[in-house]
Amino acid sequence: MPKPSLALSSVGPDVVRETPVREVHLPLDGRLPQAACGDKVLKGQRIAESLAPFSSGEGDLHAPFSGEILAVSSEHVAILAGGSGETVPPAALSTSSGEALAAALKRLGVASAALRPAQTLVVGGLEPEPGVGVAAKLLGARRETLEAGLELAVRVIGPEKRRLVLPHGSKAGLPGCEPVFAAPVYPNGLGPMAIRAATGLENPADAVFLAVHELFALGRVAESGLPLAETAISAGEELFCVPLGTPAGELVKAAGLKAADGDRVVLGGPMRGRALYGLAQGVGPGDYALTVIPRGSFPRMTDSPCLNCGECVMVCPARILPGMISRCAEFKLFERTVEYHIDACMDCGLCGFVCVGRRPVLQYIRLAKKELADQRNAACETSEEEASSCSGKR
Amino acid sequence: MQREALKPLTGRTVFTVSSPPHWHCGATIPGMMLDILLALCPAVVMAAAVFGMDAVRVMALSCATAVVVEAACCKAMKRPVSVDDYSALVTGLLFAFLLPAEAPWWLVMAGSAISIALGKMVFGGLGGHPFCPPLVGWAVCRISWKSSMDIDMSLLNADLFYPLTQLKHLGLEAISRFSYADLLLGKQLGGLGAAQTGALLLGGIYLLLRRRIRPDIPLAFLAGTFLLSLAYALSDPSFYAPPLFHLMTGSVVLGAFFLATDCSSSPMGHVPMILFGLLGGALTVIIRVYGDYPDGVPFAIMLANLATPLLDRIRPRPFGGAGRGGRAHA
Known part of the structure; x- marks a missing residue:
């Protein structure tokens, strides 16, 4: 095709x-x-x-x-x-x-x-x-x-x-x-x-x-x-x-x-x-x-390692490093994705569209976002127990 | 090909379920590598035409060694054998392109094996290597077995000359024997494939048209070489060679389109890529003018590779400003 x-x-x-x-x-x-x-x-x-x-x-x-x-x-x-x-x-x-x-x-x-x-x-x-x-x-x-x-x-x-x-x-x-x-x-x-x-x-x-x-x-x-x-x-x-x-x-x-x-x-x-x-x-x-x-x-999706070719970086409308974020998420380094500005991601999927390695880049990004949200919620609940007030949002 | 899904006995349709995006641009690693091989084909033909079976021997031996060594490395690392993505073939061929056609068999095999093992696999395979792999093999061989890597060795077998040593040792008058048309057609000594300037240019243009590589690095590399050699030539035209001579000799075209554009060891983003290309091109001329090595391209690209992590730090602000990430790490 x-x-x-x-x-x-x-x-x-x-x-x-x-x-x-x-x-x-x-x-x-x-x-x-x-x-x-x-x-x-x-x-x-x-x-x-x-x-x-x-x-x-x-x-x-x-x-x-x-x-x-x-x-x-x-x-x-x-x-x-x-x-x-x-x-x-x-x-x-x-x-x-x-x-x-x-x-x-x-x-x-x-x-x-x-x-x-x-x-x-x-x-x-x-x-x-x-x-x-x-x-x-x-x-x-x-x-x-x-x-x-x-x-x-x-x-x-x-x-x-x-x-x-x-x-x-x-x-x-x-x-x-x-x-x-x-x-x-x-x-x-x-x-x-x-x-x-x-x-x-x-x-x-x-x-x-x-x-x-x-x-x-x-x-x-x-x-x-x-x-x-x-x-x-x-x-x-x-x-x-x-x-x-x-x-x-x-x-x-x-x-x-x-x-x-x-x-x-x-x-x-x-x-x-x-x-x-x-x-x-x-x-x-x-x-x-x-x-x-x-x-x-x-082509089928693979678990090929990131080639570092930079195609995802060039097409990303959020100007972040999707490949790098996917590599962090791949090895469960979710906090590190924040340093790579995962919050700027608008979930467009262009990174996965252009990926030569056919990596599930968007899925990794969504996984990292989910894990970070869970962590923030957990932190929020803990502070809620301590101060019985919660300022964070889900 | 897609594997057949297990069919339920109920006869229900089984759909593919996967994460978005469901569309893909169609580019794959084997596809990309095959295109690079295709782009190298004219140079392979020209090398065989100019240097005969010697060149074919070197290329075949280097490619075969690269594939076998990569398979062996994968086995040793207990990983699935990845040679079916053709990247080892590309590395082996590019390494062969840098060798003189008379290179002895042990040099070809050693260099090709080093390119794969030390240049690529120790870093975890494709995508992890900080240097362009064939250049690692070339550098080890060049430093360890200097006389066997000497391009001028081929002088005995061919009635061609290596323009860069002519320039280095005999001065500007010596290079008047080379016409630009001869240089383009590969009527010069050099790395057996690297010397096929015109054929490589054709291949490079093919890769650009197929959008396998972006124009930033090759054009910036050529521009860096051209501009700095032009500056030298203008400063003393009776001593320094003209810029076009530099562009068409040694491995400048091979480096610009095939070595500097190596995915893993080059930076990403337009500004970093252009700076990377300019740096590589400029270093080439500096090494040629002041250095001990007639062709500065391999070392220039390796030095530029070293700068890649630094250049990769040049990033635009993310959409909507630094956001939460920036504040969290301020």
């Missing part, structure tokens, strides 16, 4: 397709289930509660339609559609603002680290990853929903400036948002890069980033007043709006893709997505793409 292009482009017409499903598998991702097998649930009823702090960007999980709970495991909750079209009473979102509104939104299933007061709101109109077509199609076909989501976001964030980062030549727009144009090349669609394109600053404290697909989720909640029930997800050349928990297999079928033995079915884009182990696994909130990668498309 030739070298894949990192250009961010949406192919096909700006259409959002709906795919009805009868059975959904809602991924819990650590949330606490609040329903038991056999329960009858209404559309919008809370199925699982998020225990993560607000900054994690994880909200509660709700039934996307009325029906019966088929199964509850540590991984997922399965719901079979049935019963009336009755819903839970819609929430009144029109009166609140600021932190109260953010907390209400978390309970409605839309949480984001960006939903906090800030001076600048940057809306990401570039595709998040290559091979993904979600932003342009939503901007083209679901403008009203995006406007409703923007209005809600503005009420939480209270920004003085709004910017919309768009690919060169795009004619899309959102009310009150000054367009900023950027080259449609990965990783320019990622939050830190888009904020820099819009403000000229790197990681400014007073700017927040919301991708268009996140605005869409907010917009759906704003329009219905009901908890988040669907996600916009690109598969193949099409964009779908599907109920949360839609099995990956249904999307593969709807998009006309083929997933055979040895292929990778990835929830998310090709650079950052999560490989699935089965087609029954459902999509969660925030999943914006489904990618199928045929077996044998790329």
